[in-house]
Amino acid sequence: MKQNAETVVTEQNQLAQSSKDIEAQFAAIMTALTERQKMYAKYAEKLARIHEVSHSLTRCQLALATALDSIETLNRQLPTSDRLEEFIWSTG
Template sequence: MGSEQSQLRSKSKDGDGSNRASSPLRQESVSSEVEAPPPYVPYTVGRPIGSECIAQNICSKKSPPKRTWIDSDTMITLNNSRDEYDQEDEEIRRLENVSSFLPIMRGSSRDPDILERLDVRGFNALVQRYSNHLRYTSKIIKDTQSEINKSIKETEALSASVLDQMNKNSSSYSKYAEKLAKASVMSRALNKCHSSLNENIERMEVLNNMLPMEERLEPFVWTTG
Protein backbone atom coordinates (compact mmCIF):
# COMPACT_ATOMS: atom_id res chain seq x y z
CA MET A 1 0.00 0.00 0.00
CA GLY A 2 2.84 2.44 0.82
CA SER A 3 4.73 1.68 -2.43
CA GLU A 4 1.62 2.36 -4.52
CA GLN A 5 1.09 5.72 -2.82
CA SER A 6 4.74 6.71 -3.44
CA GLN A 7 4.46 5.77 -7.14
CA LEU A 8 1.25 7.75 -7.54
CA ARG A 9 2.80 10.78 -5.87
CA SER A 10 5.90 10.61 -8.15
CA LYS A 11 3.67 10.39 -11.25
CA SER A 12 1.59 13.32 -10.12
CA LYS A 13 4.74 15.44 -9.61
CA ASP A 14 6.06 14.64 -13.17
CA GLY A 15 2.74 15.53 -14.87
CA ASP A 16 1.77 18.94 -16.25
CA GLY A 17 -0.11 21.59 -14.33
CA SER A 18 -3.11 21.28 -16.66
CA ASN A 19 -3.33 17.56 -16.02
CA ARG A 20 -3.16 18.29 -12.31
CA ALA A 21 -6.06 20.72 -12.56
CA SER A 22 -8.18 18.47 -14.76
CA SER A 23 -7.60 15.11 -13.05
CA PRO A 24 -6.71 15.43 -9.34
CA LEU A 25 -5.62 12.28 -7.60
CA ARG A 26 -7.58 10.97 -4.67
CA GLN A 27 -5.57 9.63 -1.83
CA GLU A 28 -6.67 6.37 -0.45
CA SER A 29 -7.66 6.54 3.15
CA VAL A 30 -7.35 3.98 5.84
CA SER A 31 -10.65 2.50 6.93
CA SER A 32 -11.20 1.46 10.46
CA GLU A 33 -14.12 -0.70 11.35
CA VAL A 34 -15.90 0.32 14.56
CA GLU A 35 -18.34 -2.18 15.83
CA ALA A 36 -21.36 -0.93 17.78
CA PRO A 37 -21.86 -2.41 21.25
CA PRO A 38 -24.48 -5.14 21.44
CA PRO A 39 -27.92 -3.98 22.59
CA TYR A 40 -28.97 -4.43 26.18
CA VAL A 41 -30.96 -7.60 26.80
CA PRO A 42 -33.32 -7.31 29.79
CA TYR A 43 -33.51 -10.29 32.11
CA THR A 44 -35.98 -10.85 34.90
CA VAL A 45 -35.29 -12.52 38.20
CA GLY A 46 -37.16 -15.70 37.35
CA ARG A 47 -35.95 -15.95 33.70
CA PRO A 48 -39.40 -16.52 32.11
CA ILE A 49 -39.90 -18.96 29.29
CA GLY A 50 -38.73 -17.64 25.94
CA SER A 51 -36.21 -15.16 27.36
CA GLU A 52 -33.24 -17.03 25.80
CA CYS A 53 -34.92 -17.05 22.36
CA ILE A 54 -35.59 -13.33 22.61
CA ALA A 55 -31.97 -12.71 23.60
CA GLN A 56 -30.68 -14.81 20.67
CA ASN A 57 -32.96 -12.97 18.22
CA ILE A 58 -31.79 -9.59 19.50
CA CYS A 59 -28.12 -10.64 19.29
CA SER A 60 -28.65 -12.02 15.76
CA LYS A 61 -30.13 -8.69 14.60
CA LYS A 62 -26.95 -6.72 15.10
CA SER A 63 -26.56 -3.53 13.17
CA PRO A 64 -23.97 -3.63 10.37
CA PRO A 65 -20.56 -2.28 11.36
CA LYS A 66 -20.13 1.41 10.77
CA ARG A 67 -17.14 2.51 8.73
CA THR A 68 -15.51 5.81 9.40
CA TRP A 69 -13.19 7.28 6.77
CA ILE A 70 -10.20 9.10 8.18
CA ASP A 71 -8.12 11.31 5.96
CA SER A 72 -4.42 10.42 5.89
CA ASP A 73 -3.39 14.08 6.24
CA THR A 74 -5.63 14.67 9.30
CA MET A 75 -3.92 14.64 12.68
CA ILE A 76 -5.97 13.52 15.66
CA THR A 77 -4.88 14.57 19.14
CA LEU A 78 -6.31 13.58 22.48
CA ASN A 79 -6.40 15.95 25.39
CA ASN A 80 -5.67 13.95 28.51
CA SER A 81 -5.92 16.91 30.87
CA ARG A 82 -9.15 16.37 32.84
CA ASP A 83 -8.38 18.53 35.83
CA GLU A 84 -11.50 20.66 35.45
CA TYR A 85 -13.70 17.52 35.29
CA ASP A 86 -11.91 15.78 38.14
CA GLN A 87 -12.72 18.62 40.51
CA GLU A 88 -15.73 17.66 42.57
CA ASP A 89 -18.54 20.17 42.92
CA GLU A 90 -18.97 21.57 46.40
CA GLU A 91 -22.76 21.28 46.32
CA ILE A 92 -22.57 17.62 45.26
CA ARG A 93 -20.17 16.96 48.14
CA ARG A 94 -22.61 18.58 50.56
CA LEU A 95 -25.47 16.48 49.21
CA GLU A 96 -23.41 13.33 49.69
CA ASN A 97 -22.73 14.31 53.30
CA VAL A 98 -26.46 14.58 54.04
CA SER A 99 -27.59 11.54 55.99
CA SER A 100 -30.42 9.40 54.67
CA PHE A 101 -33.83 10.06 56.19
CA LEU A 102 -37.36 8.68 55.99
CA PRO A 103 -40.70 10.51 55.87
CA ILE A 104 -42.45 11.23 59.13
CA MET A 105 -45.66 9.36 58.25
CA ARG A 106 -45.94 6.94 55.37
CA GLY A 107 -49.47 5.62 55.87
CA SER A 108 -48.41 1.96 55.83
CA SER A 109 -48.43 -0.60 58.61
CA ARG A 110 -45.44 -2.46 57.16
CA ASP A 111 -42.97 0.01 58.69
CA PRO A 112 -43.54 -0.03 62.45
CA ASP A 113 -40.07 1.39 63.13
CA ILE A 114 -41.14 4.71 61.60
CA LEU A 115 -43.85 5.13 64.22
CA GLU A 116 -41.29 4.31 66.90
CA ARG A 117 -38.96 7.01 65.60
CA LEU A 118 -41.79 9.57 65.58
CA ASP A 119 -41.83 11.78 68.67
CA VAL A 120 -45.43 11.55 69.85
CA ARG A 121 -45.00 14.16 72.56
CA GLY A 122 -44.09 16.90 70.13
CA PHE A 123 -46.95 15.93 67.85
CA ASN A 124 -49.41 15.92 70.76
CA ALA A 125 -48.13 19.32 71.88
CA LEU A 126 -48.61 20.68 68.37
CA VAL A 127 -52.17 19.32 68.16
CA GLN A 128 -52.99 20.62 71.65
CA ARG A 129 -51.69 24.07 70.79
CA TYR A 130 -53.70 24.10 67.60
CA SER A 131 -56.81 23.02 69.52
CA ASN A 132 -56.29 25.79 72.09
CA HIS A 133 -55.85 28.31 69.31
CA LEU A 134 -59.09 27.19 67.66
CA ARG A 135 -60.91 27.35 71.02
CA TYR A 136 -59.59 30.86 71.70
CA THR A 137 -60.51 32.13 68.25
CA SER A 138 -63.97 30.52 68.45
CA LYS A 139 -64.59 32.30 71.76
CA ILE A 140 -63.55 35.64 70.27
CA ILE A 141 -65.78 35.03 67.25
CA LYS A 142 -68.70 34.09 69.51
CA ASP A 143 -68.34 37.29 71.56
CA THR A 144 -68.08 39.36 68.41
CA GLN A 145 -71.17 37.72 66.95
CA SER A 146 -73.15 38.39 70.13
CA GLU A 147 -72.11 42.07 70.05
CA ILE A 148 -73.07 42.30 66.39
CA ASN A 149 -76.48 40.72 67.08
CA LYS A 150 -77.05 43.13 69.97
CA SER A 151 -76.17 46.14 67.83
CA ILE A 152 -78.42 44.83 65.04
CA LYS A 153 -81.35 44.57 67.47
CA GLU A 154 -80.71 48.10 68.77
CA THR A 155 -80.56 49.39 65.21
CA GLU A 156 -83.81 47.64 64.35
CA ALA A 157 -85.55 49.18 67.40
CA LEU A 158 -84.21 52.64 66.54
CA SER A 159 -85.27 52.31 62.91
CA ALA A 160 -88.76 51.20 64.04
CA SER A 161 -89.11 54.26 66.28
CA VAL A 162 -87.91 56.52 63.49
CA LEU A 163 -90.43 54.92 61.14
CA ASP A 164 -93.27 55.56 63.61
CA GLN A 165 -92.21 59.18 64.00
CA MET A 166 -92.10 59.59 60.23
CA ASN A 167 -95.60 58.13 59.93
CA LYS A 168 -96.87 60.61 62.52
CA ASN A 169 -95.15 63.48 60.77
CA SER A 170 -96.61 62.41 57.44
CA SER A 171 -100.15 62.40 58.91
CA SER A 172 -99.65 65.88 60.41
CA TYR A 173 -98.16 67.12 57.16
CA SER A 174 -101.17 65.81 55.27
CA LYS A 175 -103.43 67.84 57.61
CA TYR A 176 -101.31 70.93 57.01
CA ALA A 177 -101.57 70.31 53.29
CA GLU A 178 -105.37 70.22 53.56
CA LYS A 179 -105.33 73.52 55.46
CA LEU A 180 -103.06 75.07 52.86
CA ALA A 181 -105.43 73.90 50.17
CA LYS A 182 -108.27 75.67 52.01
CA ALA A 183 -106.15 78.81 52.29
CA SER A 184 -105.59 78.81 48.55
CA VAL A 185 -109.34 78.53 48.04
CA MET A 186 -109.87 81.46 50.40
CA SER A 187 -107.22 83.47 48.57
CA ARG A 188 -108.96 82.92 45.25
CA ALA A 189 -112.27 84.00 46.79
CA LEU A 190 -110.69 87.15 48.24
CA ASN A 191 -109.12 88.04 44.91
CA LYS A 192 -112.50 87.67 43.25
CA CYS A 193 -114.10 89.92 45.89
CA HIS A 194 -111.36 92.51 45.46
CA SER A 195 -111.81 92.65 41.72
CA SER A 196 -115.60 93.02 42.07
CA LEU A 197 -115.11 95.79 44.66
CA ASN A 198 -112.84 97.72 42.30
CA GLU A 199 -115.45 97.47 39.57
CA ASN A 200 -118.12 98.79 41.93
CA ILE A 201 -115.90 101.72 42.95
CA GLU A 202 -115.39 102.69 39.33
CA ARG A 203 -119.14 102.58 38.69
CA MET A 204 -119.81 104.69 41.79
CA GLU A 205 -117.36 107.31 40.56
CA VAL A 206 -119.08 107.41 37.17
CA LEU A 207 -122.48 107.88 38.83
CA ASN A 208 -121.09 110.52 41.17
CA ASN A 209 -119.70 112.52 38.26
CA MET A 210 -123.11 112.43 36.55
CA LEU A 211 -124.72 114.26 39.49
CA PRO A 212 -124.76 118.10 39.75
CA MET A 213 -121.99 119.76 41.75
CA GLU A 214 -124.09 120.51 44.82
CA GLU A 215 -125.33 116.92 45.00
CA ARG A 216 -122.06 115.07 44.44
CA LEU A 217 -120.56 112.95 47.19
CA GLU A 218 -117.03 112.89 48.34
CA PRO A 219 -114.84 110.44 46.40
CA PHE A 220 -114.92 106.95 47.87
CA VAL A 221 -111.50 105.69 48.96
CA TRP A 222 -110.92 101.94 49.57
CA THR A 223 -107.69 100.91 51.23
CA THR A 224 -106.51 97.33 51.64
CA GLY A 225 -104.04 96.44 54.37
Protein backbone atom coordinates in the same frame (compact mmCIF):
# COMPACT_ATOMS: atom_id res chain seq x y z
CA MET B 1 -60.73 32.12 69.87
CA LYS B 2 -64.10 30.43 70.38
CA GLN B 3 -64.92 32.72 73.29
CA ASN B 4 -63.97 35.82 71.27
CA ALA B 5 -66.03 34.58 68.31
CA GLU B 6 -69.06 34.05 70.58
CA THR B 7 -68.62 37.54 72.02
CA VAL B 8 -68.46 39.00 68.51
CA VAL B 9 -71.57 37.05 67.44
CA THR B 10 -73.44 38.25 70.54
CA GLU B 11 -72.44 41.86 69.88
CA GLN B 12 -73.39 41.55 66.22
CA ASN B 13 -76.82 40.20 67.19
CA GLN B 14 -77.27 43.09 69.64
CA LEU B 15 -76.27 45.55 66.92
CA ALA B 16 -78.68 43.95 64.46
CA GLN B 17 -81.51 44.13 67.00
CA SER B 18 -80.65 47.76 67.83
CA SER B 19 -80.62 48.54 64.12
CA LYS B 20 -84.09 46.98 63.71
CA ASP B 21 -85.41 48.95 66.70
CA ILE B 22 -84.02 52.20 65.32
CA GLU B 23 -85.46 51.43 61.90
CA ALA B 24 -88.91 50.80 63.43
CA GLN B 25 -88.70 54.09 65.36
CA PHE B 26 -87.61 55.90 62.22
CA ALA B 27 -90.56 54.44 60.27
CA ALA B 28 -92.96 55.58 63.01
CA ILE B 29 -91.47 59.08 62.96
CA MET B 30 -91.70 59.23 59.17
CA THR B 31 -95.35 58.13 59.29
CA ALA B 32 -96.15 60.80 61.86
CA LEU B 33 -94.35 63.47 59.83
CA THR B 34 -96.14 62.40 56.65
CA GLU B 35 -99.51 62.69 58.38
CA ARG B 36 -98.54 66.08 59.74
CA GLN B 37 -97.50 67.25 56.28
CA LYS B 38 -100.86 66.14 54.85
CA MET B 39 -102.66 68.09 57.57
CA TYR B 40 -100.64 71.23 56.90
CA ALA B 41 -101.18 70.83 53.16
CA LYS B 42 -104.93 70.90 53.80
CA TYR B 43 -104.54 74.06 55.88
CA ALA B 44 -102.44 75.66 53.15
CA GLU B 45 -105.11 74.81 50.60
CA LYS B 46 -107.81 76.41 52.75
CA LEU B 47 -105.68 79.53 53.20
CA ALA B 48 -105.17 79.72 49.44
CA ARG B 49 -108.94 79.57 48.94
CA ILE B 50 -109.43 82.35 51.48
CA HIS B 51 -106.85 84.45 49.66
CA GLU B 52 -108.66 83.84 46.34
CA VAL B 53 -112.01 84.87 47.84
CA SER B 54 -110.43 87.97 49.36
CA HIS B 55 -108.89 88.87 46.01
CA SER B 56 -112.26 88.39 44.29
CA LEU B 57 -113.97 90.61 46.85
CA THR B 58 -111.38 93.31 46.32
CA ARG B 59 -111.96 93.16 42.55
CA CYS B 60 -115.73 93.35 43.11
CA GLN B 61 -115.31 96.39 45.36
CA LEU B 62 -113.19 98.10 42.70
CA ALA B 63 -115.75 97.28 39.99
CA LEU B 64 -118.56 98.61 42.19
CA ALA B 65 -116.68 101.82 42.95
CA THR B 66 -115.99 102.34 39.24
CA ALA B 67 -119.64 101.69 38.38
CA LEU B 68 -120.84 104.10 41.05
CA ASP B 69 -118.45 106.78 39.79
CA SER B 70 -119.74 106.28 36.25
CA ILE B 71 -123.34 106.44 37.42
CA GLU B 72 -122.63 109.62 39.34
CA THR B 73 -120.94 111.19 36.30
CA LEU B 74 -123.85 110.26 34.04
CA ASN B 75 -126.36 111.45 36.62
CA ARG B 76 -124.66 114.87 36.78
CA GLN B 77 -125.04 115.19 33.01
CA LEU B 78 -128.81 114.82 33.19
CA PRO B 79 -131.06 117.82 33.59
CA THR B 80 -131.74 118.62 37.23
CA SER B 81 -135.33 117.44 37.01
CA ASP B 82 -134.30 114.00 35.65
CA ARG B 83 -131.44 113.32 38.05
CA LEU B 84 -131.56 110.40 40.45
CA GLU B 85 -130.96 110.70 44.15
CA GLU B 86 -127.36 110.39 45.16
CA PHE B 87 -126.57 106.78 45.95
CA ILE B 88 -125.01 106.29 49.39
CA TRP B 89 -123.37 102.94 49.95
CA SER B 90 -123.48 101.80 53.55
CA THR B 91 -122.26 98.56 55.01
CA GLY B 92 -123.32 96.90 58.19
